[in-house]
Amino acid sequence: MAGLQVGRKIFTINEDLLFLRPFSEVETMINQAFCMRRSLRLLVATKAKEIVKIPDHPDSLSFRLCGSSPPHVHAVRKGWEAAAAGLQPGQVILKVNGNNVNHSEHQEVLEHFTAQQDHQEPLQACHWVYRAFEDVEELQRERGAGEKDESPFRPYPVENGSDHEDENGTNGTDYRLGRLSLSSELPLVSLTVDNVHLEHGVVYEYVSTAGIKSHVLEKMVEPKGCFSLTAKILEAFSGDDSLFVHNCSQLISQSERVVTMPQYEFRQICDTKLESIRRRISSYQQFSQELRNKVWPSFRPAGVRPHPLGCMDFVPTNCHINLMQVSYPKSTTSAGRTFSIRFGRKNSLFGLDAEQAQLNLMSHTLHCMTSMGAPSWSCSGLDGEEADVSGEVTVDGGEVLSESRRSCHGEGGLSFLLKQEDTETQDAYIQLYSRLDVAVREMKQYVAQIDVLLSSITEPTQLQGEGGEPPVYEPSQPPSLAPCEDGCDQDKVEQGGIKRVCFKVNEEDQEDSGHDTMSYRDSYSECNSNRDSVLSYTSVRSNSSYLGSDEMGSGDELPCDMRIPSDKQDKLHGCLEHLFNQVDSINSLLKGPVMTKACEETKHFYSDHSQPEFRQTEDWTVRCRYIIHKNIQEDPWNLPSSIKTLVESLQRFVDDGKNQLLLALLKCTDTSLQLRRDVIFCQAATGALCTLAEQLLMALRSRFNNAGEYQEDSKETSRKWLEQISAIGVLLHFQSTLAPHVKEERTMLEDTKAALLDLDKVTVFFRPLEDECLVTNTPVCYQVEGSRQALRVTLYLDSCHFSELPSRLQNGGSLKLHTILFSRALERPEGVSQQDYAAMEEFQQRTNAVSLEKVKAYYRKLRAFYLEKSNLPTDSNTTAMKIDQILGLEVRDLQPSVSKLLRPLNTLDDLCRLMQSYVNVRPTAQGHPSGVSVLCVSSELCNRLGACHIAMCGTGMQRCTLSVTLEQAVILATNHGLMPRCIMQTMDIMRKQGARVELSAKNLKVMDQMPPSAPRLFKLCLPPSDGEL
Secondary structure, three states: OOOOOOOOOEEEEOOEEHHHOOHHHHHHHHHHHHHOOOOOOEEEOOOOEEEEEEEOOOOOOOEEEEOEOOOEEEEEEOOOHHHHHOOOOOOEEEEEOOEEOOOOEHHHHHOOOHHHHHOOOOHHHOOEEEOOHHHHHHHHHHHOHHHHHHOOOOOOOOOOOOOOOOOOOEOOEOHHHHHHHHHHHOOEEEEEEEOOOOOEEEEEEEEOOOOOEEEEEEEEEOOOOHHHHHHHHHHHHHHHHHHHHHHHHHHHHOOOOOOOHHHHHHHHHHHHHHHHHHHHHHHHHHHHHHHHHOOOOOOEOOOOOOOOOOHHHHOOEOOEEEEEEEEEEOOOOOOOOOEEEEOOOOHHHOOOOHHHOOOOOEEEEEEEEEEEEOOOOOOOOOOOHHHHHHHOOOOOOHHHHHHHHHHHOOOOOHHHHOOHHHHHHHHHHHHHHHHHHHHHHHHHHHHHHHHHHHHHHOOOOOOHHHHOOOOOOOOOOOOOOOOOOOOOOHHHEOHHHOEOOOOOOOHHHHHHHOOOOOOOOHHHHHHHHOOOOOOOOOOHHHHHHHHHOOOOOOOOOOOOOOOOOHHHHHHHHHHHHHHHHHHHHHHHHHOOHHHHHHHHHOHHHOOOOOOOHHHHHHHHHHHHHHHHHHHHHHOHHHHHHHHHHHHHHHHHHHHHHHHHHHHHHHHHOOHHHHHHHHHHHHHHHHHHHHHHHHHHHHHHOOOEOOOHHHOOOHHHHHHHHHHHHHHHOEEEEEEEOOOOOOHHHHHHHHHHHHHHHHHOOEEEEEEEOOOOOOEOOOOEEEEEEEOOOOEEEEEEEOHHHHOOOOHHHHOOOOEEEEEEEEEOOOOOOOOOOHHHHHHHHHHHHHHHHHHHHHHHHHHHHHHHHHHHHOOOOOOHHHHHHHHHHHHOOOHHHOOHHHHHHHHHHHHHHHHHHHHHHHHHOOOEOOEOOOOOHHHHHHHHHHHHOOOEEEEEEOOOOOHHHHHHHHHHHHHHHHHOOOOHHHHHHHHHHHHHHOOOHHHHHHOOOOOOOOOOOOOHHHOOOOOOOOOOO
């Protein structure tokens, strides 16, 4: 168990504050957890820097190091000297025996140990504790999938914590563990280490309006897995770019020689952009590797100096998760009125008391908010990118490239630089490309169904006169793409697994059928009138055409009589109808306006400026359909061949169309803007997903509760929230205090708006961790796949948490993200003209209005979700009438279940109306009438909707943390009984002595002062002149 050592103080176990309980209750709590076989989450005391003295054993090392500048602990051997001394995975090595190794390689540290030559000892010899899941995955990949039994993902031994599979062990005990008792005889190596991901916490206490003494534990933590998540997003982007470059390069290499000047300019643009994308791929791969190995510092501090693009530019600035835990007993009361800080615990709370063996029930609720710097572009781009971009001005499209060059210098944000029509065109190209892919796959599925159907109904059946038994129909397995292994003639199997189908038509069947020819659709219905219920093809010409056709090989013999049951006729008819509908759909896509525009953009690629062949696809498919109809009527055994010809031709046309889309995408892509767009997106996505993961874990542990005002239990509220997000998605509430009149902050705001549009394209999935792996203090592992247009993020959870998810999410269902942004500056600008000020206000108003519409749409889904689960009628008109009748009654007259449902909904209705009034009012010269109330009301509205809250400002230090403390104080008042008159005092204590003070210590060189004209709620409290709080 990482971090748990003899002598360390334990503050909490599973969020339960131990200083509030006697020791007997603590023992009972631990025993209950072990009996239920649940995990224990311990918060222990530690220091930022520690000195660890490790015995220098001459045989082997009990830890592994990685990295440089500074090196860090990669893995620690369980139960050995290093673990007993306090060395933990992830710790940063600062000094060895007093010598500074901050800027050294990890090999220099190992040189101080005698056993450093044995550092390459196989890891499967025992169990290890690793720094991150990615380290174990990389080790598993290096060793190969064939050594699964020796994988580091082996289950953790549950007996005595020993390595019972060690070949040298006896009764589950490693004989080398005896060295722990001899460690005092060995020389010691002193390591000065720096602990990462510390949780800085402060405990407060207050007495609620109900007279209950409550305790508040406030913590500010760095999100775990932040660097790893960003690295995996970059890997997905580089994979997406690599596929794009491969396709474009292959297409250009196959093209004809350059003839005209416009053709030369078009090729020059394509080559230059492809080279820029290749550099971007190389940089992303390098940045991803650096982020995977990044350990210290475990966050990105604020900085304003321009610099070349690096891996940390993709990480959000000062991203910290602010946790507030409220704990109070469910029965006792206390006298008191004030909110105060507790730095220590009282001795009287500890002691052994036999009468308190049973646990006193406590209520624990966690509230989570993230503070971070707004996504920003503060670098000069990739090395060498400027020269390339400036070199593109002379060719066609130089105007767009000059725009991107200006964007590199930060003049305007992405929502300003990205023209709506350009982004819509790119999205249309990509969407059409995907739709063509999907349409072709579906068409091939229909062809495979037809192939299987024809294969099953055309197997030779023995005539009754030969075997003495009636023919028996035996369906065959679908044809395989693999070659025949039992000596069959390969000439009888067509390419792609399509088997040749032959129909033998007997003379008697022709006479009995009563007709000579039929259309392909009428044939299926008319065949049912045959007395033998077989499909009869009755053309004499067709019978002779088989004998004289090229399909008839010299060694082929005519098959026996083919009989088709009536149900197979209907299936064949349906498959052909679906096939032709899919062909028509592909034709419409290839002749649509998006493809027409793509061809117009790429007309210079071809020297003769002629239309591509696929533009005449409709004429070709009409001819193919005619041939297929004719085959059905006259030449049925060539039906598979005709279908194959149609599909292959259409596949060629689709490939040509996709090539046009690739070229059009390459031409309209601005590589510099895409680079900036990736940087901004990674910052926003990382902050949002880390916040979602933290709030999700709170709910899975039954600690989430945004309905304390209605006396809701945390376990029930957590369950409802999980069901809610599973059904309608999760709301991500971004709150900005950026000032639009400041050029840099307006650019941040415009960048953020563009990033949130891209964030809506992210979909979240959940998977269980199939293998038990020892990783320190990391309950979530991320996996990222897909492209920029459809990014798929998978959260891997341990079995304990995964089992608490709703069944839909456990079974592979996706979680949809709904992002909103409410923005309001905290001060009125000075020295700004009224026209500019009005434009700034209008900009904020438009942003808030769009977000409010999204919130109302989410609320409508939420309302429908809860009303559907209630006993109200499903019909919308009846439901509305029923609600109106209920709302006309007093709350005391309602049923308890209906009252618990409608009270929160009524409050949400009121908040929506209040927000709508703020958005509708036009600003005046004195400012907007609502002021910063937009931020407060939107926070309460989104909190009641169960949103994940991310507060942003320029640096992630002052304004956003002050707004977080404001929201925390409001939550204490509305949900946990804090007296309203103590709100200002509470905020003052939390701001001056709370966890946010640590953030200033992490950013010593950054000056971030609150605006002097900011409202009182967002400033450090000063004694008021009237003497009131």
